[in-house]
Amino acid sequence: MFKAATSGPAKVVTANRLDNGLVVFLDPQGGWTLDIAEARILDDDEIDAALAYGKEQDDARIIVDSYAIDVQVTDGLAVPVRLREKIRAERGPTIVYGEAERTKLTAAAD
Amino acid sequence: MYRYDEFDQEFVTERVAQFRGQVERRLSGELTEDQFKPLRLMNGVYLQLHAYMLRIAVPYGTLNAEQVRMLAFIARKYDRGYGHFTTRQNLQFHWPALKDVPDILEHLASVEMHAIQTSGNCIRNVTADQFAGAAADEAVDPRPYAEILRQWSSLHPEFVFLPRKFKIAVTGAERDRAAIQVHDIGLHAKRDESGRIGFAVYVGGGLGRTPMIAHKIHDFLPEEDILSYCEAILRVYNLFGRRDNKYKARIKILVHETGAEEIKRQVDAEWERIRHSALALPDSEIERIQAYFALPADLTPRPAESVVLNRARVTNAGLNQWIDQNVVPHKISGHAIATISLKPIGGTPGDATAEQMELVADLAERYSHGEIRVSHEQNLVLPHLALDDLPAVYEALERAGLGTANAGLVTDIIACPGLDYCALANARSIPIAQRISERFGSQARQNEIGDLKIKISGCINACGHHHVGHIGILGVEKKGEEFYQLTLGGSGDETTSIGEIIGKGFSSDEVIDAVETVVDTYLAHRANADEDFLAAYRRLGQAPFKEALYGAT
Numbered sequence: 201m202f203k204a205a206t207s208g209p210a211k212v213v214t215a216n217r218l219d220n221g222l223v224v225f226l227d228p229q230g231g232w233t234l235d236i237a238e239a240r241i242l243d244d245d246e247i248d249a250a251l252a253y254g255k256e257q258d259d260a261r262i263i264v265d266s267y268a269i270d271v272q273v274t275d276g277l278a279v280p281v282r283l284r285e286k287i288r289a290e291r292g293p294t295i296v297y298g299e300a301e302r303t304k305l306t307a308a309a310d
Numbered sequence: 311m312y313r314y315d316e317f318d319q320e321f322v323t324e325r326v327a328q329f330r331g332q333v334e335r336r337l338s339g340e341l342t343e344d345q346f347k348p349l350r351l352m353n354g355v356y357l358q359l360h361a362y363m364l365r366i367a368v369p370y371g372t373l374n375a376e377q378v379r380m381l382a383f384i385a386r387k388y389d390r391g392y393g394h395f396t397t398r399q400n401l402q403f404h405w406p407a408l409k410d411v412p413d414i415l416e417h418l419a420s421v422e423m424h425a426i427q428t429s430g431n432c433i434r435n436v437t438a439d440q441f442a443g444a445a446a447d448e449a450v451d452p453r454p455y456a457e458i459l460r461q462w463s464s465l466h467p468e469f470v471f472l473p474r475k476f477k478i479a480v481t482g483a484e485r486d487r488a489a490i491q492v493h494d495i496g497l498h499a500k501r502d503e504s505g506r507i508g509f510a511v512y513v514g515g516g517l518g519r520t521p522m523i524a525h526k527i528h529d530f531l532p533e534e535d536i537l538s539y540c541e542a543i544l545r546v547y548n549l550f551g552r553r554d555n556k557y558k559a560r561i562k563i564l565v566h567e568t569g570a571e572e573i574k575r576q577v578d579a580e581w582e583r584i585r586h587s588a589l590a591l592p593d594s595e596i597e598r599i600q601a602y603f604a605l606p607a608d609l610t611p612r613p614a615e616s617v618v619l620n621r622a623r624v625t626n627a628g629l630n631q632w633i634d635q636n637v638v639p640h641k642i643s644g645h646a647i648a649t650i651s652l653k654p655i656g657g658t659p660g661d662a663t664a665e666q667m668e669l670v671a672d673l674a675e676r677y678s679h680g681e682i683r684v685s686h687e688q689n690l691v692l693p694h695l696a697l698d699d700l701p702a703v704y705e706a707l708e709r710a711g712l713g714t715a716n717a718g719l720v721t722d723i724i725a726c727p728g729l730d731y732c733a734l735a736n737a738r739s740i741p742i743a744q745r746i747s748e749r750f751g752s753q754a755r756q757n758e759i760g761d762l763k764i765k766i767s768g769c770i771n772a773c774g775h776h777h778v779g780h781i782g783i784l785g786v787e788k789k790g791e792e793f794y795q796l797t798l799g800g801s802g803d804e805t806t807s808i809g810e811i812i813g814k815g816f817s818s819d820e821v822i823d824a825v826e827t828v829v830d831t832y833l834a835h836r837a838n839a840d841e842d843f844l845a846a847y848r849r850l851g852q853a854p855f856k857e858a859l860y861g862a863t
Contacts, residue, residue: 221358221362221407223361258343259339283791283792299663302665302711305657309655
């Protein structure tokens with residue numbers, strides 16, 4: 201099947217959890233997952249309803265600031281298009297930090 | 311150091327209780343995010359790229375050992391075992407859970423710390439020379455005045471909703487280590503011929519998307535007038551600063567659009583009205599605050615030369631290099647000030663693990679009369695070390711990965727958290743800093759290059775101070791890719807200048823080579839080894855650097 205010429209890129213809905221602030225993605229069951237591989241991939245015509253659901257979940261004090269991001273889907277897995285969202289989806293910075301960084305620098309110095 | 315009085319402690323304790331209630335109401339749904347956001351920001355809680363972020367105030371960059379130990383405890387218990395020291399001498403935790411923040415603030419309050427006014431359109435944490443009260447070249451200790459300003463500006467009812475945030479920096483030495491000319495108000499404490507203390511007052515400096523150097527509007531403001539004069543400046547700004555456009559709302563824009571002379575006239579007019587009010591500082595009050603900052607009683611002169619140190623320097627090349635680079639003279643004979651570099655080669659600028667913080671606290675207690683400072687260049691400082699103790703201090707720092715001998719050198723890079731952490735960033739800063747650090751990591755090469763300040767920002771808000779970097783690097787996003795624009799010739803010292811854009815930006819792959827080209831061009835063109843990068847650039851101008859980067863035009 202060819203995708204309709206008018207349709208935009210696939211999307212997923214993302215937010216931060218209210219209690220601990222961590223990045224989450226809307227999953228197919230209406231829950232929120234830390235793993236973008238488990239995110240629900242949305243077509244154009246599903247976005248509005250998903251964002252409305254995000255707003256409800258915001259009101260229900262589960263998440264904060266939900267919004268949709270563009271993703272590239274490869275073998276069923278969503279990969280964010282923008283670098284900002286790629287980094288968010290990685291659940292942390294692109295560099296090692298804290299004790300792990302200290303260990304790495306110590307190893308490099310030896 | 312200043313110690314909270316009953317009013318300070320009560321105020322901070324009440325604020326923790328108030329915020330605890332606000333967090334409870336947010337989590338129970340009584341407050342929406344729109345209602346809660348301004349409340350959390352007033353308490354230093356941001357929602358960043360990956361998680362909440364808590365920014366903790368370090369007034370004028372001064373900490374005691376107990377406070378640093380508490381920061382380490384919080385890092386371990388509530389965060390991910392580390393913290394990030396910022397260009398405003400503050401500390402940020404990148405991973406606290408909202409539900410834990412009231413407990414964190416309660417712990418902080420127990421050691422006289424808080425996160426109040428670390429965000430929002432108010433007067434932010436007052437910053438100062440990190441060597442204050444210790445530097446041999448200091449005329450006046452700026453900390454008592456910074457403390458007086460802190461007390462005046464804390465929850466000042468008139469200045470809680472300014473057009474935009476407002477930053478004050480104070481120094482008391484001719485050598486400006488506090489970048490006062492790129493602050494909303496910069497104060498330079500000095501003495502006149504009779505020994506009287508006064509301030510040169512600078513206003514309207516700033517970085518961000520519209521960098522500007524402050525204008526001096528007073529040569530020598532008597533110390534008793536510091537509050538009335540600052541209040542007059544804030545009043546003029548609060549009345550006439552723009553509120554229609556957040557990008558034009560800082561006082562630098564007001565000063566620029568109105569003209570420094572007219573601003574001075576308005577400030578002076580308001581000052582005349584209020585200078586004899588309750589804001590006039592009595593000598594007794596200045597002396598009362600100064601007493602908190604007296605040198606430790608047992609910090610007494612020692613022989614100017616240390617046999618122990620001199621002997622150790624001969625046999626320990628690492629120590630010798632560290633003394634040369636990271637240690638500067640103290641005002642008391644036989645003592646020194648040491649910069650603890652938070653810039654290990656290839657590391658994240660400004661980060662310290664809980665274990666490292668505890669070590670610094672231990673060393674401060676044992677060797678530095680319990681005092682620690684944070685510099686705006688994202689390093690720590692032990693301000694009061696006996697020369698005899700330097701070998702032991704160095705050995706302990708070195709074992710903990712804190713002995714890097716690079717203060718002021720090419721690898722002592724300022725970098726904002728950038729797109730690795732920050733919701734506003736367009737590009738990453740930290741990996742660029744790490745790659746530059748690795749490229750120039752050899753001590754011999756760093757020594758050959760000499761003083762060179764590289765400053766990196768991941769967006770135009772310029773938290774990484776790139777405008778005043780000798781080499782400034784600004785990250786931008788272009789068609790989904792990170793690009794980096796180089797500026798040359800900036801400086802944040804007493805000869806402040808804004809760096810000039812050298813040409814089109816470089817991709818992430820190209821930018822390290824570009825920086826190396828700039829450095830090599832400097833080495834090839836400098837008059838001699840004593841002409842540092844900034845002096846050479848000011849003499850040479852852009853041309854040789856442009857040609858080396860982009861070819862002959």
